[in-house]
Amino acid sequence: MKKALAIARWEFVEKVKTKAFIISLILTPIFMVGAGILPTLLVTKADTEPRIIGVIDQTNELADILAQKLDEKYRLPDGAPNYIIRKIFLESKEDLSTAKKVADQLITDGNIEGYLILPASVYEDSVFEYRSKNVGNIKLTERINRTVRDIIVEKKLKSQGFDPRLIKKLISEIEIKLVKVSEKGEEESDFKSVFFSAYIFIMAIFILIVTTGQLLVRSMVEEKSNRIIEVLMSSSSANDLLVGKILGLSALGFVQIGTLAIIGLALALKFGTIIISLSNALILLPYFVLGYLFYAAIFVGMGAPLTTEQEAQQVTGYLVMILFIPLLLAMWIMQNPGSPIVSVLSYIPFLTPTMMAVRIPIQIPSLIEIISTLIVLILSTIAAMWTAAKIFRTAILSYGKRPNMKELWILIKSK
Amino acid sequence: MLSVQNIRKEYSTVVAVDDVSFEVKPGEIFGLLGPNGAGKTTTIRMILDIIKPDRGKILFNGKVIDEEIRNKIGYLPEERGLYRKNKLINTIIYFATLKGLSQSEARKRAYNLLKRLDLLSYAERKVEELSKGNQQKVQFIISIIHDPQIVILDEPFSGLDPVNQIVLKDLFMEMKDNGKAIIFSTHMMEQAEKLSDKICLINQGKVVLNGTLSEVKSKFGQNHIHLEFDGDASFLKTLEGIDKLLLYENYAEFEVKDHQDIDKIFPVILQGLRIKKYEVVEPSLHSIFLQLVGGEKLTRTESR
Incomplete structure (x- = not known):
C-alpha cells in the first residue's frame, strides 16, 4: 500500500504540473460554459439596434397597424423601437414583381433586414410571406408572425361585432407555467433547468471519466512503449501499480471537477439560479463514484493490451461515445420517464450513471429501482475491476499486436 | 544467495x-x-x-x-x-x-x-x-x-x-x-x-x-597447450593422451584429448624437458557460443 501511495503521488504531482493539464483546467470550463450557455444567450440576447423591416402592403392598412403594434410591444433596452416598418410602395397594385425586385435590392444593400408581403387575400387564407437573407432568426419571425396574426384575428372579430375591449382580453397572450410535482411539494420547473441539471451531472462524470481514463490509458501505453513498466513491475506488485495509478489520476480528475464546481457555483450565485438540488446530488453521488470506478476498470482492461497512442485514442473514443448516449436520449426520457425502456437501459452498467443523471432531475426513480440499479452497478464494478486487474497483470508486459477477444478471454481465465 | x-x-x-x-x-x-x-x-x-x-x-x-x-x-x-x-x-x-x-x-x-x-x-x-x-x-x-x-x-x-x-x-x-x-x-x-x-x-x-568460466572452458575441451622448452621432445610423439602435435626445435603445440589426463601427462613432460614457457590456450567463449548455438558439436554439450 505504501508503494501504491508513492505511485499515486508521482502520477498526481508530476501531471498536475504539466502545461497540458493546466491548459485543460482552464479550457474545459470555458468550453463547457460556451457550449452550454452561449447559444441560449445569443438567441435570447436583446437586439441593440432597431431592425428595419420592409412591407409590401396590398391591403393598404395592415402595414400601419403592424408598425404601431410592434412599436407598442417591442422596445430596445434604451427605449428605442426594436422594429421599424418601412413601407415599399407599389406603382400599381398588380406590379408585385417590380416591388419585389426593389425590395430584394434593399436587402442586398443592407437597408432592410427583410420584408413582408401582405397580400389582399390575407384576411381569407391568413397566408403571408416574409423574405429575408436570414430566415433563421426565430425570435424575429415569431414576433412578426404573432403580431400579424393578432391583428388579423382582431379585425375578424371586430367585423363579427365583438367589443374591442373584449377582443383585447380574448386574445391576450397565453403562457404556460410549468410546475413539477414531487414528494417535497410543488416546485416550479421548466425544460431548460431540468435539461441543464442533467447536462451538468453528465458533463461532470464525463469529464472525470474522460480525464482520468485517457490519462490512465496514455500512461500505461507510455510505460509500455518505453519499457519503464518492467522496472515498475520489478519494484511493486501489479495491484499496487494499478491502485496507485487509479488513485493518482482520479485525484487529477477531481481537481478538474472541483475547479468546475467552484466556477459553476460562483456563476450560479451571481446569476441567482441554482438548478441542482442538493438532494438530487446526494442520490447521484453513489452512481457517480461507482460509475467512475467502473469506467476506470474498463479503461485499464482495454488500455493495458495496447501499445500505441493511436490505438489508445481509438479505444477511449469508443468509450466516450457510450457515455453520451443518455444525453442524446435526454429529450425522449423527459417525455417518457416511466417507460420500461428507460428502466431497462438504467440497468446496463455502462449507462447506469448517466441514465440516472438524466432521470433523477426529471423524476426520482422508485427506491427499489435505485437500490437494485446500485446493486447491479456495484457487482459489475467489482467484476470489471477483477477482470481489469487480471488483464493488466499479463497484458502490460506483452507487446506487438493487440490481443483479440479469444486471447483476452484466455488471459482472464488463467490464474 | x-x-x-x-x-x-x-x-x-x-x-x-x-x-x-x-x-x-x-x-x-x-x-x-x-x-x-x-x-x-x-x-x-x-x-x-x-x-x-x-x-x-x-x-x-x-x-x-x-x-x-x-x-x-x-x-x-x-x-x-x-x-x-x-x-x-x-x-x-x-x-x-x-x-x-x-x-x-x-x-x-x-x-x-x-x-x-x-x-x-x-x-x-x-x-x-x-x-x-x-x-x-x-x-x-x-x-x-x-x-x-x-x-x-x-x-x-x-x-x-x-x-x-x-x-x-x-x-x-x-x-x-x-x-x-x-x-x-x-x-x-x-x-x-x-x-x-x-x-x-x-x-x-x-x-x-x-x-x-574455467570450468566451462575446460569442460568444453579443445584445450591447446603451447610449450617452449630446452631438450629433446621427440617422446611427445608417442605420448598417450595428446593429439594434434606440432613439434619444432624448442617449441611444441598440442591438444590434450581429455582435460582430466593433464595431471598424468604433465609430470612426464616435466621429466623429459626443461620448460621455459607453458601456456594453456583455451577456446574463447565466443567460439564456444558459436559452436553451441550454431548447432555444431551438440553432442558434447552438457545439459543439466
Whole structure:
C-alpha cells in the first residue's frame, strides 16, 4: 500500500504540473460554459439596434397597424423601437414583381433586414410571406408572425361585432407555467433547468471519466512503449501499480471537477439560479463514484493490451461515445420517464450513471429501482475491476499486436 | 544467495524457459548468455517476480521472493526508457522510493550517484534533454540506488562509449567487492569473458552450459597447450593422451584429448624437458557460443 501511495503521488504531482493539464483546467470550463450557455444567450440576447423591416402592403392598412403594434410591444433596452416598418410602395397594385425586385435590392444593400408581403387575400387564407437573407432568426419571425396574426384575428372579430375591449382580453397572450410535482411539494420547473441539471451531472462524470481514463490509458501505453513498466513491475506488485495509478489520476480528475464546481457555483450565485438540488446530488453521488470506478476498470482492461497512442485514442473514443448516449436520449426520457425502456437501459452498467443523471432531475426513480440499479452497478464494478486487474497483470508486459477477444478471454481465465 | 531451481515457463505456443537451474553467490558476476529469443528475458522476469514460473522455484537466501526481497534487487532492462517529460532528479527519487527508500534518503543518494557518473549538472533538467548514453547512465543509477544485494543488468554496455563502459565496469567491480551479486545478460561474449566469474548459456529455453568460466572452458575441451622448452621432445610423439602435435626445435603445440589426463601427462613432460614457457590456450567463449548455438558439436554439450 505504501508503494501504491508513492505511485499515486508521482502520477498526481508530476501531471498536475504539466502545461497540458493546466491548459485543460482552464479550457474545459470555458468550453463547457460556451457550449452550454452561449447559444441560449445569443438567441435570447436583446437586439441593440432597431431592425428595419420592409412591407409590401396590398391591403393598404395592415402595414400601419403592424408598425404601431410592434412599436407598442417591442422596445430596445434604451427605449428605442426594436422594429421599424418601412413601407415599399407599389406603382400599381398588380406590379408585385417590380416591388419585389426593389425590395430584394434593399436587402442586398443592407437597408432592410427583410420584408413582408401582405397580400389582399390575407384576411381569407391568413397566408403571408416574409423574405429575408436570414430566415433563421426565430425570435424575429415569431414576433412578426404573432403580431400579424393578432391583428388579423382582431379585425375578424371586430367585423363579427365583438367589443374591442373584449377582443383585447380574448386574445391576450397565453403562457404556460410549468410546475413539477414531487414528494417535497410543488416546485416550479421548466425544460431548460431540468435539461441543464442533467447536462451538468453528465458533463461532470464525463469529464472525470474522460480525464482520468485517457490519462490512465496514455500512461500505461507510455510505460509500455518505453519499457519503464518492467522496472515498475520489478519494484511493486501489479495491484499496487494499478491502485496507485487509479488513485493518482482520479485525484487529477477531481481537481478538474472541483475547479468546475467552484466556477459553476460562483456563476450560479451571481446569476441567482441554482438548478441542482442538493438532494438530487446526494442520490447521484453513489452512481457517480461507482460509475467512475467502473469506467476506470474498463479503461485499464482495454488500455493495458495496447501499445500505441493511436490505438489508445481509438479505444477511449469508443468509450466516450457510450457515455453520451443518455444525453442524446435526454429529450425522449423527459417525455417518457416511466417507460420500461428507460428502466431497462438504467440497468446496463455502462449507462447506469448517466441514465440516472438524466432521470433523477426529471423524476426520482422508485427506491427499489435505485437500490437494485446500485446493486447491479456495484457487482459489475467489482467484476470489471477483477477482470481489469487480471488483464493488466499479463497484458502490460506483452507487446506487438493487440490481443483479440479469444486471447483476452484466455488471459482472464488463467490464474 | 540466489538459487534458481528447475524453472519452466510455457506460453501458449512455445516453451520459453525449460528446466533452467543455476546458483549465484555473493560477490559473483554471473553472465547469463544466449542468442536472441533464448529465454534470457523470461528468466530475468521470473527472477524479478514479474511473472511466475509454471514449475520450479526461485529462492533468495532460501526464501521465496516477496515484497521485501524485491527491494533488494535492482534491474536494468534491455530496452531503455524513462519518463521523457520529467525532471531527472524527480524520476530517480520516484524509482528509489518504489524500492522502499525514504524521499530524503533517495535524494541524498541520487545526488551522490549523479555526481559519481558526472551527471550532476543535469539533475534539474528534463530526461528528454539528455543524450541516449546519459539516459542509460540514469537507468543504471535507478537500478543500484537502493543498494541492492543483486543487480540484474540486461545488456548493460550496449550504447555506451568506451569511457563510460569503464566507469560502469568500475562500479561493477566495486559492487562485487562489496559482496553484491551481479547478473548480467549479454550477446557480447568478449565482455562476458572479461567480467564473468560464472556463466550460464541458454539456448531455446534450455541451459546448454553452466559453471565457472574455467570450468566451462575446460569442460568444453579443445584445450591447446603451447610449450617452449630446452631438450629433446621427440617422446611427445608417442605420448598417450595428446593429439594434434606440432613439434619444432624448442617449441611444441598440442591438444590434450581429455582435460582430466593433464595431471598424468604433465609430470612426464616435466621429466623429459626443461620448460621455459607453458601456456594453456583455451577456446574463447565466443567460439564456444558459436559452436553451441550454431548447432555444431551438440553432442558434447552438457545439459543439466
